[in-house]
Amino acid sequence: MIETRARKREGVATVEEAEEWLGLRAVLPGKEEAELASALGRAAAETYVSPFPLPPFRRAAMDGYAVCTADTEGASPDHPLLLFVESELKAGQSAEGVRADASERSAVRVFTGSPVPASCDSVIIQERVRRVAGEDGIGVVQIDRPAELGQHIAEPGEDLPECSLLVKQGTRIGAKELAILASFGFERIAVYKKPSVVVLPIGDELTLPGQPLLPGRIYDSNSFMLEASLREMGAVVHRLPPCADNAEEIAARIDQAWDAADLVVTSGGASVGRYDCAKSAAELTGAVPLFTKVLMRPGTPTSAFVRGNKTLIALSGNPSACFAGLELLVKPYLRRALGREQFRNEWEEGTLSAGVAKPCPYPRFIRSRVRASADGWRIEPLPNDRSGNVAAFAGAGALAIVPAGGQGAGAGQRVRWLRL
Ligand SMILES: Nc1nc2c(c(=O)[nH]1)N[C@H]1C(S)=C(S)[C@@H](COP(=O)(O)OP(=O)(O)OC[C@H]3O[C@@H](n4cnc5c(N)ncnc54)[C@H](O)[C@@H]3O)O[C@H]1N2
Numbered sequence: 250m251i252e253t254r255a256r257k258r259e260g261v262a263t264v265e266e267a268e269e270w271l272g273l274r275a276v277l278p279g280k281e282e283a284e285l286a287s288a289l290g291r292a293a294a295e296t297y298v299s300p301f302p303l304p305p306f307r308r309a310a311m312d313g314y315a316v317c318t319a320d321t322e323g324a325s326p327d328h329p330l331l332l333f334v335e336s337e338l339k340a341g342q343s344a345e346g347v348r349a350d351a352s353e354r355s356a357v358r359v360f361t362g363s364p365v366p367a368s369c370d371s372v373i374i375q376e377r378v379r380r381v382a383g384e385d386g387i388g389v390v391q392i393d394r395p396a397e398l399g400q401h402i403a404e405p406g407e408d409l410p411e412c413s414l415l416v417k418q419g420t421r422i423g424a425k426e427l428a429i430l431a432s433f434g435f436e437r438i439a440v441y442k443k444p445s446v447v448v449l450p451i452g453d454e455l456t457l458p459g460q461p462l463l464p465g466r467i468y469d470s471n472s473f474m475l476e477a478s479l480r481e482m483g484a485v486v487h488r489l490p491p492c493a494d495n496a497e498e499i500a501a502r503i504d505q506a507w508d509a510a511d512l513v514v515t516s517g518g519a520s521v522g523r524y525d526c527a528k529s530a531a532e533l534t535g536a537v538p539l540f541t542k543v544l545m546r547p548g549t550p551t552s553a554f555v556r557g558n559k560t561l562i563a564l565s566g567n568p569s570a571c572f573a574g575l576e577l578l579v580k581p582y583l584r585r586a587l588g589r590e591q592f593r594n595e596w597e598e599g600t601l602s603a604g605v606a607k608p609c610p611y612p613r614f615i616r617s618r619v620r621a622s623a624d625g626w627r628i629e630p631l632p633n634d635r636s637g638n639v640a641a642f643a644g645a646g647a648l649a650i651v652p653a654g655g656q657g658a659g660a661g662q663r664v665r666w667l668r669l
């Protein structure tokens with residue numbers, strides 16, 4: 250307990266603490282309306298319930314003949330029964346008044362999706378019927394077995410009764426949710442406003458695409474990864490060009506970025522070298538630290554600072570550490586800022602298929618492949634998993650946690666993992 254307090258005083262957080270503190274800092278978004286199709290990827294700002302039962306009317310689930318089941322009793326190959334087809338109902342027509350005063354043994358020709366008249370309680374598929382006179386639709390057909398009550402009929406509300414929960418406030422609207430809302434004719438959806446995020450890459454060595462690569466320099470990849478990932482989640486992202494390793498300049502950029510965005514995410518300059526200025530720049534803006542070290546690898550120097558309701562997350566420059574910080578800390582913040590109720594990462598359990606012989610005082614997040622097996626998820630650590638490598642996270646389906654201490658983890662060990 251004392252240890253925990255001392256750790257927190259020094260600005261050191263566990264991944265779980267850092268995730269929670271950041272998530273709870275996220276500014277909850279306002280609401281707006283979006284046309285149904287444009288609500289894709291946004292979080293619902295209201296709870297939606299079904300305003301009517303679905304299907305809204307009794308309908309045929311197969312192409313065939315709607316009948317009154319009792320009329321078909323006794324039909325057999327030795328004693329086939331005749332049914333008189335007196336009318337036809339196509340999908341889209343109203344069943345009102347159809348077969349209202351029909352004689353016994355009358356059937357209505359129906360198709361998948363057609364309404365079924367109130368006086369019919371089963372549908373016989375057309376393959377089980379032989380036409381003996383007249384046209385398809387009006388005429389006489391023969392059956393050689395009785396219908397079963399309710400067969401091939403969907404009753405109103407069978408799919409979703411009236412007042413069913415469709416989409417809960419705070420859930421992400423994906424294609425499935427859109428389909429459900431569209432089924433009830435919702436034209437406009439209340440969604441949370443998109444949060445704005447500014448991405449600022451830091452480092453004298455960083456070069457933008459299209460520029461010649463001078464000796465000792467590298468192309469900036471982190472800011473593109475961050476921009477793409479946060480935009481994919483639904484944020485409005487403004488990616489700034491790389492900033493030199495200069496605390497005043499970085500502070501000015503952060504200050505300006507906070508005019509338009511609640512969250513600034515930097516990459517690089519987060520460590521302890523003479524030219525690592527992210528933390529000093531944050532302090533120059535008047536922000537105070539939320540944490541300045543996270544018990545994780547890669548990404549140990551990941552830090553966060555706050556000023557009023559503005560937040561800065563300073564990620565490591567090492568691409569793989571930057572990626573881990575994005576997945577473990579930036580995404581949870583953003584989920585909450587997007588209005589999602591469930592903002593924390595959800596971990597699953599699996600078994601390591603090979604050992605990871607890398608001793609580490611902190612939990613190590615290793616990129617892995619994940620496969621389903623008879624005894625649950627198998628986690629296969631991927632090779633070349635170094636903090637400074639860009640390819641280290643390509644092809645990974647999971648980040649698995651090798652617990653702190655010891656000599657790493659052995660094959661067969663149970664680990665927690667996060668789907669990427
Ligand atoms: N003496 C110590 N040195 C280091 C420590 C430490 O505790 N003591 N921590 C190490 C750890 S752990 C990490 S992680 C890195 C973090 O460094 P920074 O966040 O300060 O990042 P930089 O030094 O700016 O860059 C690291 C590396 O990544 C490249 N980089 C930077 N930005 C980008 C970008 N936008 N796109 C692609 N690549 C980028 C940069 O060129 C460097 O190679 O510090 C260790 N050092």
Ligand code: MOO
Pocket residue numbers: 545546547548549550565567570636637
């Ligand atoms: O923690 Mo650093 O992120 O090892 O590479």
